Amino acid sequence: MDTAMDAVVLDRDHAHEASGVVVVIDVLRAFTTGSLAVANGVPTIHLVADPADAFALRDAHPDVLLMGEEGGLPIDGFDLSNSPVELIASDVRGRELVHRTSSGTRAAVAAFAGADRLYCASLLSAVATAQAIGEDTPTYVVSGRSAERAAFDDGDDDLAVAEHIEALRLGRTPPADTSHRIITSPAAARLREIGVAEADIRCAATPVHGPTLMAARDDRGLRLTPVPPTWRPVADPR
Numbered sequence: 001m002d003t004a005m006d007a008v009v010l011d012r013d014h015a016h017e018a019s020g021v022v023v024v025i026d027v028l029r030a031f032t033t034g035s036l037a038v039a040n041g042v043p044t045i046h047l048v049a050d051p052a053d054a055f056a057l058r059d060a061h062p063d064v065l066l067m068g069e070e071g072g073l074p075i076d077g078f079d080l081s082n083s084p085v086e087l088i089a090s091d092v093r094g095r096e097l098v099h100r101t102s103s104g105t106r107a108a109v110a111a112f113a114g115a116d117r118l119y120c121a122s123l124l125s126a127v128a129t130a131q132a133i134g135e136d137t138p139t140y141v142v143s144g145r146s147a148e149r150a151a152f153d154d155g156d157d158d159l160a161v162a163e164h165i166e167a168l169r170l171g172r173t174p175p176a177d178t179s180h181r182i183i184t185s186p187a188a189a190r191l192r193e194i195g196v197a198e199a200d201i202r203c204a205a206t207p208v209h210g211p212t213l214m215a216a217r218d219d220r221g222l223r224l225t226p227v228p229p230t231w232r233p234v235a236d237p238r
């Protein structure tokens, strides 16, 4: 994709081409909800591309909670939808989640194959993600942009967050309009159309500092865990 950034930016259809350090962005709503889940005590999020994979994981591990959506709407038999506001109100502490969404988790599963390190990010985790990436120039995957969604979405909410993270990573002032771009994005309009609560959109557009999520493979597939923060005091004596 052509963007104002030097970093490579891929849409979801090209996620499998990503290599090196990869940041998959889904601000509305997958990785906003994911970041809030770990902030609320979820130790691990298993990512799947298909609802059938989520049900299979629960059959094998009945203690997990299933979270996600199909076309933005709750999935019958899942415990939670893909809603950050619902997540905050739920008791998830200590529970492992299986997360399936139409754009975000599918993009992450596709991008993982070629990645040396993969982060799943949103505006909530922009600062933590920029810190975790460090000096490596990452490839960003704008998960909301794909041929499947071209008629109603250009992925601008995710691109805005990619630009925000990249500015932070380079020590520059991040754009002042990131939240505005999320709230006024085609993805937000689409969610409003299907009846998703405005609070979910506002939550995703609020730049609080949440944890970023790093992917690894285990015996259950792809899993996300929080990256420990690397904050240092300003006057570090070392």
Ligand SMILES: O=C(O)[C@H](CS(=O)(=O)O)OP(=O)(O)O
Pocket (backbone or CB within 6 Å): 026, 028, 029, 030, 031, 069, 070, 071, 072, 073, 082, 101, 102, 103, 104, 105, 144, 190, 191
């Ligand atoms: O639930 C969401 O916010 C979206 C639904 S869709 O992609 O617009 O159909 O999924 P996500 O994967 O979180 O972007």
